[in-house]
Amino acid sequence: MRTDLAELWRFRGLLWQLVRRDLKVRYKNSRLGFLWSIAPPLMQVAVITFAFTRATDFARIPNYSAYVLVAMIPWTYFSTAILDSSQSILMMMGVIRKVYLPREVIPLSAAISNFIHFLMSWGVFFLYWYGFRRAPILSTTIWFPYLILCQFMLVTGISLFVSALNVFYEDVKYMISIGMNLLLFVLPIMYLVETVAYKSSIGKGKLSHQPWAIELYMLNPLTALINGFRKSLLEAVPPSSIAGGEYLPLDVPSLIITGFIAFGVLLGGYAYFNARKWQFVERP
Amino acid sequence: MSARARAPQGAPVADSIATPAIEVVDLHKTFQLQHRHAGTLKRAMLNVFRRPPREFKEVLHGIDLRIEHGESVALVGRNGSGKSTLLSLVARVYRPTSGAIRIDPNRGKIAPLLELGAGFHPDLTGEENLELYGAILGMTPRELQSKFDSIVSFAFDSPDLADKIDTPLRNYSDGMKMRLGFSIAVHLDPDILLVDEVLAVGDEAFQQKCYRKIEEFQQAGKTIVFVSHDMHVVRRVATRVVWLHSGRIRMDGPVEQVVEAYIDAADSPGFESPMANS
Numbered sequence: 001m002r003t004d005l006a007e008l009w010r011f012r013g014l015l016w017q018l019v020r021r022d023l024k025v026r027y028k029n030s031r032l033g034f035l036w037s038i039a040p041p042l043m044q045v046a047v048i049t050f051a052f053t054r055a056t057d058f059a060r061i062p063n064y065s066a067y068v069l070v071a072m073i074p075w076t077y078f079s080t081a082i083l084d085s086s087q088s089i090l091m092m093m094g095v096i097r098k099v100y101l102p103r104e105v106i107p108l109s110a111a112i113s114n115f116i117h118f119l120m121s122w123g124v125f126f127l128y129w130y131g132f133r134r135a136p137i138l139s140t141t142i143w144f145p146y147l148i149l150c151q152f153m154l155v156t157g158i159s160l161f162v163s164a165l166n167v168f169y170e171d172v173k174y175m176i177s178i179g180m181n182l183l184l185f186v187l188p189i190m191y192l193v194e195t196v197a198y199k200s201s202i203g204k205g206k207l208s209h210q211p212w213a214i215e216l217y218m219l220n221p222l223t224a225l226i227n228g229f230r231k232s233l234l235e236a237v238p239p240s241s242i243a244g245g246e247y248l249p250l251d252v253p254s255l256i257i258t259g260f261i262a263f264g265v266l267l268g269g270y271a272y273f274n275a276r277k278w279q280f281v282e283r284p
Numbered sequence: 285m286s287a288r289a290r291a292p293q294g295a296p297v298a299d300s301i302a303t304p305a306i307e308v309v310d311l312h313k314t315f316q317l318q319h320r321h322a323g324t325l326k327r328a329m330l331n332v333f334r335r336p337p338r339e340f341k342e343v344l345h346g347i348d349l350r351i352e353h354g355e356s357v358a359l360v361g362r363n364g365s366g367k368s369t370l371l372s373l374v375a376r377v378y379r380p381t382s383g384a385i386r387i388d389p390n391r392g393k394i395a396p397l398l399e400l401g402a403g404f405h406p407d408l409t410g411e412e413n414l415e416l417y418g419a420i421l422g423m424t425p426r427e428l429q430s431k432f433d434s435i436v437s438f439a440f441d442s443p444d445l446a447d448k449i450d451t452p453l454r455n456y457s458d459g460m461k462m463r464l465g466f467s468i469a470v471h472l473d474p475d476i477l478l479v480d481e482v483l484a485v486g487d488e489a490f491q492q493k494c495y496r497k498i499e500e501f502q503q504a505g506k507t508i509v510f511v512s513h514d515m516h517v518v519r520r521v522a523t524r525v526v527w528l529h530s531g532r533i534r535m536d537g538p539v540e541q542v543v544e545a546y547i548d549a550a551d552s553p554g555f556e557s558p559m560a561n562s
Binding site: 011013014016017018021024025028029092094095096097098099100101169171172175278281282 | 315316325326372375376377378379394396398399402403405407408412415416419420421422423424425
């Protein structure tokens with residue numbers, strides 16, 4: 001792995017060029033340009049807010065749309081980066097059949113260019129939230145850079161893994177797009193983690209009588225990250241809006257575990273990629 | 285006493301003369317074949333406990349080749365004889381199944397012209413593509429900047445063509461794209477140029493320019509390895525010809541000798557069944 005990393009460092013200029021190409025090409029022939037990466041999550045948030053606050057009386061959280069948006073930004077990064085990188089090697093097959101380059105620059109450029117969009121989306125959110133809405137900056141915001149780093153490791157690891165896997169099994173891209181549709185509902189995007197924890201039928205204000213279920217739910221690193229982003233940026237919501245239970249504070253041990261998991265995913269994804277990368281061009 | 289034995293106390297110059305540009309030792313390459321279409325996960329799951337039938341085909345059966353600095357070597361042979369595979373192995377697109385390829389570590393900068401403009405993107409401008417393709421071939425941004433004008437003026441000799449450099453590549457003709465690709469590759473300033481059938485591109489005038497560039501290369505003592513089916517090109521450029529047949533070297537020597545033997549063999553009736561030999 002050390003020689004692979006040294007080779008990657010030697011080709012960092014190429015990686016940067018590929019990232020620039022991804023950023024330039026994506027919205028090259030569109031009028032709205034970068035707006036297309038912030039508009040879809042905003043529209044989704046608007047529709048979800050409408051559905052949950054107007055069409056049902058499910059969500060009684062003040063500023064509900066902000067809670068959805070803070071979850072939607074990491075979700076959009078996760079899903080688009082992984083979808084993009086799953087296709088990336090096959091799209092560059094013509095090049096790697098003819099020219100030597102470290103194969104990892106290809107999925108990495110897809111993951112990094114989406115990461116840049118992710119950062120820009122946060123920039124837009126901060127402008128709105130702190131500039132326009134004058135929301136208070138919480139002390140838990142110091143965790144924000146750590147969360148960004150964890151998510152970058154997680155997404156990059158999965159990107160490396162799926163990009164290599166998709167070369168050999170093209171079913172992977174279909175499985176990913178189905179998986180992403182389902183994950184949108186499984187993850188705490190439209191609802192809060194507390195809603196899952198205090199299932200109102202079991203007893204108002206008490207943790208679910210199956211604590212392992214919530215532990216298991218929080219073990220998903222993306223769940224922990226989305227929950228972490230909310231807790232680090234947004235204020236507590238009143239118990240009445242979450243089935244009468246207490247709003248849980250930022251869970252530091254859970255975030256530390258998530259950091260280890262994300263780092264493990266990155267290492268594992270890169271190891272798998274390295275084991276497979278010389279077989280790409282010889283795919284039977 | 286041989287030159288090699290004296291080397292330790294001799295100047296490093298003596299050593300670098302002894303080091304070949306490319307040394308290929310007992311090189312074997314095997315590809316896996318699959319007769320059905322691309323694998324699906326379903327099939328893989330059904331076959332978890334059953335090893336799927338695999339077929340391997342060895343396309344190079346032990347190649348030994350030593351190419352000195354300054355040589356221009358043409359690889360000739362029938363389709364499927366392994367020429368392009370050998371060239372791709374030297375370019376590090378494939379990994380050898382066994383054996384080794386050693387490139388001179390001090391003078392071993394390779395420019396692979398296996399396909400011109402691999403990686404060009406139609407929505408980017410000529411200039412942006414130039415940056416990208418240069419990076420793919422291993423140019424640093426600073427290097428590219430210093431050579432930029434020279435690359436553009438080599439590719440497009442008239443000023444109104446050069447003006448197109450900031451328009452998207454989809455507005456370019458195929459010939460123009462080839463010219464741009466060739467121009468970037470030769471400006472890499474490589475020690476070793478690997479070429480697969482794209483020695484000269486474009487119209488007659490540009491082809492002459494390509495040949496002049498290649499002659500400059502040869503005069504500068506650079507190494508060229510190229511695959512060609514055009515014996516006029518082989519006679520014009522090569523200083524040595526290697527004839528590959530069914531994954532083995534059949535003949536290796538001076539240009540005229542090997543080309544004549546190759547043409548004679550191509551004319552003879554028994555030549556049309558390469559599979560029988562493998």
